[in-house]
Amino acid sequence: MAFSVFxxxxxxxxxxALMLLVMNDGNEKAFEKLYDRxxxxxxxxxxxxxxxxxxxxxxxxxxxxxxxxxPKAFNPSQxxxxxxxxxxxxxxxxxxxLSSNRSRLLEENYxxxxxxxxxxxxxxxxxxxxxxxxxxxLSDKEKSIFVLRFEHDKSIKEIANIIEIPxxxxxxxxxxxxxxxxxxxxxxx
Numbered sequence: 625m626a627f628s629v630f631x632x633x634x635x636x637x638x639x640x641a642l643m644l645l646v647m648n649d650g651n652e653k654a655f656e657k658l659y660d661r662x663x664x665x666x667x668x669x670x671x672x673x674x675x676x677x678x679x680x681x682x683x684x685x686x687x688x689x690x691x692x693x694x695p696k697a698f699n700p701s702q703x704x705x706x707x708x709x710x711x712x713x714x715x716x717x718x719x720x721x722l723s724s725n726r727s728r729l730l731e732e733n734y735x736x737x738x739x740x741x742x743x744x745x746x747x748x749x750x751x752x753x754x755x756x757x758x759x760x761x762l763s764d765k766e767k768s769i770f771v772l773r774f775e776h777d778k779s780i781k782e783i784a785n786i787i788e789i790p791x792x793x794x795x796x797x798x799x800x801x802x803x804x805x806x807x808x809x810x811x812x813x
Contacts, residue, residue, distance in 0.1 A: 639704035647695040658704065659688055665776065666712045672771040673716040673764070683715045706785045709772070713786050717764050754808045762801070765789070769797050 634642060634657040645654035663684060670680035687708065691698070698707060762770065768787055772778040780798075784791040 643698050643704050655692055662708055669776055670712050670716045673767055687711050706782050709786045713768055720764055751809050758804055758808055766797055769794060770801055773798060
């Protein structure tokens with residue numbers, strides 16, 4: 625019990641501080657903490673793009689293997705969150721582009737929307753169907769932006785850094801996505 629004061633705790637350390645520990649001395653506990661913080665979020669993010677949880681899990685695990693193999697690739701002036709989401713986004717998009725099953729993935733595209741908060745007298749299944757249809761026809765970039773903004777609550781700046789496009793492009797894309805959704809569901813009243 626007396627030695628518990630000397631135990632390292634990583635719960636309250638920032639992501640960047642943990643990554644510096646990994647970079648400087650290969651600290652396994654710091655790496656495990658980062659993995660625990662981000663693994664599920666990144667799998668959900670990648671799975672939304674790929675429509676395959678299994679492939680998303682592989683991508684995220686491969687990403688963390690690359691991080692542990694080359695921790696010095698992290699730029700300490702960046703946020704860890706933006707960096708790791710960028711890595712997973714790029715790997716997910718590359719997988720889509722390289723996949724011979726791309727058309728199958730697009731046909732199976734499924735978008736879930738939590739409509740429990742909607743208090744309107746609109747058939748929720750019809751709304752979800754319209755949004756699924758719309759989501760299926762979005763570009764890879766639009767899908768990434770939509771998922772990052774509305775499912776992972778990333779800021780415009782974070783999304784711009786992750787997808788590597790100007791903030792104005794993110795804002796414009798979000799504006800047109802919301803306009804498309806609005807046009808699709810306004811006829812359902």
